[in-house]
Structure formats: C-alpha cells, structure tokens
Amino acid sequence: MIFSVIAFSLMNTGVKYLNDFSAYQIVFFRSIGTLCFTIPLIIKHKIPILGTRKKWLILRGVAGVISLTCFFQSLNYLSLGTAVSLRYTSPIFAAIFALLFLKEKVKPIQWFLFLIAFLGVLIIKGFGVDVNSIGLILAILSAIFLGIIFVLIRKIGDSENSLVIINYFMVMAFVFGGLMCINHWRNPNAVEWLLLLSLGVFGYVGQLYLTKAFQSYETNVIAPLKYLEVVFMILIGTFWYKETYNLWTLLGVLLIMVSLIYNVYLKRKKSKA
Template sequence: MNSSKAIFYMIFSVIAFALMNAVVKYLNDFSAYQIVFFRSIGTLLFTIPLILKHQIPILGNNKKWLLIRGVAGVISLTCFFQSLNYLTLGTAVSLRYTSPIFASIFAFFFLKEKIKPMQWLLFLVAFIGVLTIKGFGGNINSIGFILAILSAIFLGVIFVLIRKIGDSENPLVIINYFMVMAFVFGGVMSVNQWKSPNFIEWLLLLSLGVFGYVGQLYLTKAFQTHETNVIAPLKYLEVVFMIMIGAFWFGEIYNLWTLLGILLIMFSLIYNVYLKRKKVNI
C-alpha cells in the first residue's frame, strides 16, 4: 500500500475543505439547506460530465453501500452547516473533526483494522488538542454542540464506508451519489428559506461545489489507497488550516492555548503516521 500517496491525497483534500469552510463562514446569511444545495450543484457540474465522458456506470456496483454513504454524507453536511448557526466556525470545525476518532473505532469493530494502544493514546492527544484550540471555557450552545458531534459521527461512518467500498467503485460514482442526494434534499428544504444571491454571492456559492469536489475526490482516493486508522487522523489538519485562514483572512487572533492545541495535534499526527510506516517497513 502506498502510504505516501494516500497522505498527499488527504492533505490536498483538507486544504480544499478548509477553503470551502471559509467561504461558508463568509456566506453565513444563507440557510444551511441552501448552502447544501449550492454545494452539490458545483460538484455535480464536475462529476456528471466526467462520468458520461469516461462511460462509467453511473449507478455503480454497490448500490446499497453507495446509498448509505450518500445518506450519511447529507446528514453530516447538513448538521455541520446548521451547527454554524449556533457555534463559531472554529468551534464547529474543531468538534466535527473529532470524526477520525469515531472512524477508527468503527473501523476497529466493523473492518477489524488493528489499532495499537499507543495509537489510541495519540487519538486522545489529538482530540485534546482540538478541544484546546477553541476551548470549552465559554458558553457552548447545546444544540450546536449536538449538531456538530452528530456531524462528526456520521463523517466517521463515511470514512469506514468508503474504505469498505474500496476500489470496487470509481471515486466519481461515490461522490455523485452523495451530491445528487444533497441536491434533492437541499433544494426541497430550502424552498421556504430561499435568499436570492447577488453576482458575487452566486460565484461564492458555486465555488463551494468546486472546493467540495476537489476535497471529496482526494478524500475518497486517500481512503481507497490506505488504511482508515492511518488516513483518518490527518483530517485534524483542517482545523490547523482553518486557524491560518482565520488569522490571515478574517483577522482572528489566537492565543497560546491555540498554539498548544496545534502542537498537540501535529505531534499526534506525525507520530501516528511514523508508527504505521515503521510497522510497514518492518
């Protein structure tokens, strides 16, 4: 298994998702359903033409797992965007990307992937780092907290489902199922909450699908290439990228606690990858 290629795919994916989240923050006047709707449109403009061009069977081979993955994706995405109505973006993102912990636990029970005791400890360290970045000393809205955790749980389910599907499906088919379901759900639910975008907002809303497509494509490639418990923790990097974007784009200021959180996350990620690569080399 090519772990270096999988790690590159995952890092590229989280950069794209971080940019998407930054645009979502900028467009906070729109409902979560409308954002889900536009998020799907931009991606479908890529997936459908590519599937037709390469004559890929659009319904895939594993319809049951593709449908379940699509449902999990819609739930995770909608819960995350809704959580932004109650939480700051940094807090919501930090909570959502506890998902690698859930992914590793699900993979341990359902895919029988082995996890060393040290890796469990490192997952805990990374989780503590995520919490440290934004902290829970302030008033955290309970509804927003539950929505963000639900998003994380279903994102963890997605990681395992993609791994289970493996390379039996083209990544475009997996993404297309998710986006078609998001298109229908987001479109129906946003009818009564529709806000007409101006020209700039149209461009930004459609860019969500572009960033989402790139992020989803390379996320899928990463999980098809290597084990869940190696790749999933790299999702924590998105929190780090969000902090950087927040500082340079939105002028957010981060204290020493945030820097400590980044250090804990990076240490956990790097050491976890080192342990797995060492095992492979042996």
C-alpha cells in the same frame, strides 16, 4: 490529499462568508456545482452511474449528507479553526467503527491518544474563546459521521469509480438540501450566486482528490496531511475574519492534532512491521 485540503479550505471560507444563508441552502448549492462535473464525466467515460455496490454507496451518501449539514451549521456558532479542529476528531470514531465492523484492532496506546484528543476537545470547550455548546455538538456529530464515511469508503475500496461514489453523495445532498431549503430560501445577490456555485467546484475538487487519496494508498499514510486544513483555517479565520483564538484554544487544537497524527504514525509503523 494536499490538493484536497486546499480546495476544502477555500470551500469552508466561502461557507463562513455565506453564514446568512441556511445550511440547507448551502448544501443544495454545494451539490449543484459538483454535479455539473460528475454527471458529464460519468456519461463521457461511460461509467455505470448506479455502480455495483449500491447498498454501501447509499449509506456513504446518507452519512455524507448528515456530516456536511452538521458541519455547515456548526460554522454559524464556531470559529473556522475550532469547527474544523473538532470535526477532525473523526479518526477516533473511524477507529471505533472499524473495530466494530471491520474487526480492525486498536492498541491500548491508541486509546490513550484518543483520550488526549478528547481532552483537547474539553479544553477548547472549557477554556476556549466563547465556544458555543450547540456548535460543539454539531461539529462532533459531523465528526462521527465522517468517521463512518472513512470506514464505508474503505469497505467500498477500489471496486467503484470515485466519480460514482461522489455522485451518489451529491445527488442525495441535492434532494435533501433542495427540499429542506424551500422554507429557508434567501435570494442571493450576484456575488453570493458566484460564491454559492463555487462551493460545489471547490467541494468537487476536494472530494475527488480525497477519495482518490484514500483509494490509492494506505489511510494511515495519507490521513495526517488532512490536518493541514486546521492550520489553514486558523490562519484564514485570524487574518480574514478577525477571529480570536486564545492559548487554551490553540493548546486544545494542538492536542487533537498531535495525538491523532501520532496515532496514524503508530498504524503506519504497524503496517510496515
């Protein structure tokens, strides 16, 4: 999960730098770089490329494309740390979907913690530095579909190779991004070509280790490490992109992180009991 966090942080930094490009073109290039890894590896290891649980793999791919596109678009409106913080309210939605579809129970104290996390979102919106409403909606939509992804990966479990799961996602991103960016195409220069293609490399590493982490160990133990990405993004945004975070924004981020990490701790404690 730590390898995943570092890789995704580098990818997000590159996306922010490439904000003159449409989200669709970035999704397109994000998929190309990853497919250069997944397809050869699947062929090399003679893994059935279509998998066995096609319905769940397709749903995971669709949810992934929507979440990724919304998040990349949100970076055009929000600072790095704010966008990532809002996106990682996803465990709230994952818990709701798990309750509805996997019949997993949610304790009253967990609902209270989710309420605190949403309070953090409201503080960021109400008192943060120039938080754009469109960016906020896009980041929350990304979080909702990320929550769906967590439940779908849990549903798929270890019945599918992680490369197959990622490949479904990236093939759909390639088709969707390619079609949508036709009317939004911008010719990259040499440096931009390198950065665009590197998104897929960092995204592949991040996605691979994220999937392996959730497949190999309990979600409630692994998930808190994901919030290191928020810290990395705030630091990068502050020192590289000169973004400004006031105390209200940082308080909102802190409420989101603490409440959701404590929620994971409660689930872990329950599982040990």
